[in-house]
Amino acid sequence: xxxxxxxVNHLVKKYGGFTAVNNISFTVAKGDFFGFLGPNGAGKTxxxxxxxxxxxxxSGEVKVAGxxxxxxxxxxxxxxxxxxxxxxxxxxASGWENLQLLGVLYGLSPADARKRAGELLGVVGLxxxxxxxxxxxxxxMRRRLDLAGVLxxxxxxxxxxxxxxxxxxxxxRIIWDYLRKLNNEGSTVVLxxxxxxxxxALCRELAFIDKGTIVxxxxxxxxKAQLGGEQIILTFGSADQAEKAIAVVTPLLEKExxxxxxxxxxxxxxxxxxxxxxxxxxxxxxxxxxxxxxxxQPTLEDIFVKLVGHTIQEEDESNLIKGRDxxxxxxx
Amino acid sequence: xxxxxxxxxxxxxxxxxxxQSLRPVPALIPSLFMPAFFLxxxxxxxxxxxNLPGFSGKSYxxxxxxxxxxxxxxxxxGDAGIDLVVDITSxxxxxxxxxxxxxxxxxxxxxxxxxxxxxxxxxxxILIILLMGGKIVTGLPGLLVIxxxxxxxxxxxxxxxxxxxxxxxxxxxxxSSFILFFPFTFITTAQLPLSxxxxxxxxxxxxxxxxxxxEAFRSLTSNGWQTHTIWVGFMVAAGVAVLTIxxxxxxxxxxxS
Ligand SMILES: Nc1ncnc2c1ncn2[C@@H]1O[C@H](COP(=O)(O)OP(=O)(O)OP(=O)(O)O)[C@@H](O)[C@H]1O
Ligand SMILES: [Mg+2]
Numbered sequence: 001x002x003x004x005x006x007x008v009n010h011l012v013k014k015y016g017g018f019t020a021v022n023n024i025s026f027t028v029a030k031g032d033f034f035g036f037l038g039p040n041g042a043g044k045t046x047x048x049x050x051x052x053x054x055x056x057x058x059s060g061e062v063k064v065a066g067x068x069x070x071x072x073x074x075x076x077x078x079x080x081x082x083x084x085x086x087x088x089x090x091x092x093a094s095g096w097e098n099l100q101l102l103g104v105l106y107g108l109s110p111a112d113a114r115k116r117a118g119e120l121l122g123v124v125g126l127x128x129x130x131x132x133x134x135x136x137x138x139x140x141m142r143r144r145l146d147l148a149g150v151l152x153x154x155x156x157x158x159x160x161x162x163x164x165x166x167x168x169x170x171x172x173r174i175i176w177d178y179l180r181k182l183n184n185e186g187s188t189v190v191l192x193x194x195x196x197x198x199x200x201a202l203c204r205e206l207a208f209i210d211k212g213t214i215v216x217x218x219x220x221x222x223x224k225a226q227l228g229g230e231q232i233i234l235t236f237g238s239a240d241q242a243e244k245a246i247a248v249v250t251p252l253l254e255k256e257x258x259x260x261x262x263x264x265x266x267x268x269x270x271x272x273x274x275x276x277x278x279x280x281x282x283x284x285x286x287x288x289x290x291x292x293x294x295x296x297q298p299t300l301e302d303i304f305v306k307l308v309g310h311t312i313q314e315e316d317e318s319n320l321i322k323g324r325d326x327x328x329x330x331x332x
Numbered sequence: 333x334x335x336x337x338x339x340x341x342x343x344x345x346x347x348x349x350x351x352q353s354l355r356p357v358p359a360l361i362p363s364l365f366m367p368a369f370f371l372x373x374x375x376x377x378x379x380x381x382x383n384l385p386g387f388s389g390k391s392y393x394x395x396x397x398x399x400x401x402x403x404x405x406x407x408x409x410g411d412a413g414i415d416l417v418v419d420i421t422s423x424x425x426x427x428x429x430x431x432x433x434x435x436x437x438x439x440x441x442x443x444x445x446x447x448x449x450x451x452x453x454x455x456x457x458i459l460i461i462l463l464m465g466g467k468i469v470t471g472l473p474g475l476l477v478i479x480x481x482x483x484x485x486x487x488x489x490x491x492x493x494x495x496x497x498x499x500x501x502x503x504x505x506x507x508s509s510f511i512l513f514f515p516f517t518f519i520t521t522a523q524l525p526l527s528x529x530x531x532x533x534x535x536x537x538x539x540x541x542x543x544x545x546x547e548a549f550r551s552l553t554s555n556g557w558q559t560h561t562i563w564v565g566f567m568v569a570a571g572v573a574v575l576t577i578x579x580x581x582x583x584x585x586x587x588x589s
Pocket of ligand 1: 015018020038039040041042043044045046047085
């Protein structure tokens with residue numbers, strides 16, 4: 001076995017003439033928690049569908065759990081669980097039936113499948129409605145049942161395509177905790193998300209993806225340090241005081257001159273924790289007393305905007321118009 | 333071990349497919365009601381037709397009974413494509429595709445369910461025929477042969493809907509394959525025996541494979557053991573099955589690769 005759970009080299013996926021995934025390469029270490037962040041149409045789902053053997057790549061090399069996705073798809077399938085972006089359940093069947101069928105198809109005995117289904121229904125908080133047909137479930141309940149289904153066979157590698165979309169904060173928290181637990185127990189997790197806090201809270205490794213290419217990857221802390229920098233914000237009693245403070249603060253900074261708006265002075269620094277005390281001492285000796293001092297961490301959102309020049313929520317109109325046409329493209 | 337797993341998968345997918353096709357229960361009513369409706373209406377409306385020379389003097393119910401059986405099979409197996417397209421559009425199909433199973437089990441499991449349901453619905457219609465005073469002249473063995481042929485032809489017919497489902501992935505397109513029911517059941521010897529037909533219509537009836545299935549049913553319900561007719565019925569059903577299930581499997585291969 002290789003030390004990597006996932007190895008992707010020069011992966012390309014074209015839909016007709018349109019390149020949805022454009023030559024991406026990345027690896028995910030065993031036991032890692034890896035996140036794809038990117039706007040609509042970036043190619044996240046396409047990538048996960050290729051990794052999970054649902055979609056054929058145009059070119060490149062993809063190995064999952066040490067197996068080539070084209071040559072040994074069933075070996076890959078046994079190792080992975082894939083929670084798809086669009087929830088996919090048997091709607092005319094109960095929660096129990098849904099989970100048990102998946103269990104036996106993955107090779108569990110009916111008794112084991114039933115036992116495991118019972119456990120997971122408890123974890124996702126659906127024990128009470130487990131006998132009801134899925135048609136009577138709310139969106140959030142479906143999402144949770146879908147996740148439970150993915151976990152039936154205790155997969156080594158989990159692919160989660162926006163797994164907490166549409167969940168309320170409490171349900172999201174439960175899922176987060178459970179994913180962390182699975183990861184701590186050794187599962188490798190790859191998720192895509194639009195929620196920056198989610199990526200920040202869960203992922204140890206991140207890749208920003210836009211228009212089919214990975215624009216930057218690394219740990220959240222490293223990405224923030226490289227691209228964001230922390231901010232020290234000083235608020236004074238008057239604009240006059242803020243002006244005076246510029247001369248005092250500037251020598252403490254590396255290159256940047258602090259920006260002043262009204263009575264607020266704002267400076268981007270590498271290590272705010274070290275610089276802040278010095279700033280305060282200097283200000284004190286200059287008889288300048290700020291009304292408040294704030295140190296802010298950059299958010300992943302800030303970094304994303306820096307990298308791709310737009311926010312993650314801005315829809316790419318051209319993608320919407322192109323749409324998806326199953327008649328033209330074969331399977332979706 | 334491999335074969336055992338294969339059979340296991342098929343078993344579970346068969347059970348699931350059968351459950352799916354029987355749910356929700358009210359949705360089953362049309363497929364049971366329509367054949368019964370035609371049976372009752374036609375045997376009441378055409379009672380005097382039996383006085384025509386080609387009818388050999390039996391009641392129209394006796395003449396029409398095999399048509400009702402055939403319709404039960406059409407109605408029950410026509411749902412297979414719709415069930416499949418529901419799975420495809422809901423994404424459930426993808427879930428089955430990423431399970432470590434042989435993909436073909438998905439189709440085989442469905443087919444067995446279709447065959448069983450067709451046989452059961454044919455059985456229900458036969459029960460209605462018996463209650464209306466008709467009878468199966470070949471008795472219990474004949475009944476079993478009817479159910480067997482019904483199951484086989486049900487699978488064959490379901491292949492058309494499943495092929496359309498796989499190729500279009502569209503509910504309405506799949507649903508519209510229902511209209512094939514009309515030419516295939518009506519351009520047959522359903523209303524009149526072949527000897528009373530003529531011209532292009534007679535040719536069309538003779539070219540329609542369903543005619544031969546119908547005649548095999550008619551032999552079993554009304555005319556007695558006409559071994560040749562029954563054999564031809566089975567051969568034609570098998571031939572149609574090879575074509576339609578073959579095209580289902582080809583479309584399936586195209587879809588999953
Ligand atoms: N079957 C298809 N045929 C044609 N184009 C497709 C198909 N599937 C996806 N695309 C296109 O490929 C691009 C990437 O789509 P993908 O679904 O991978 O994006 P995504 O990053 O998952 O977006 P989202 O955040 O909206 O889920 C989009 O421009 C999309 O329109
Ligand atoms: Mg997506």
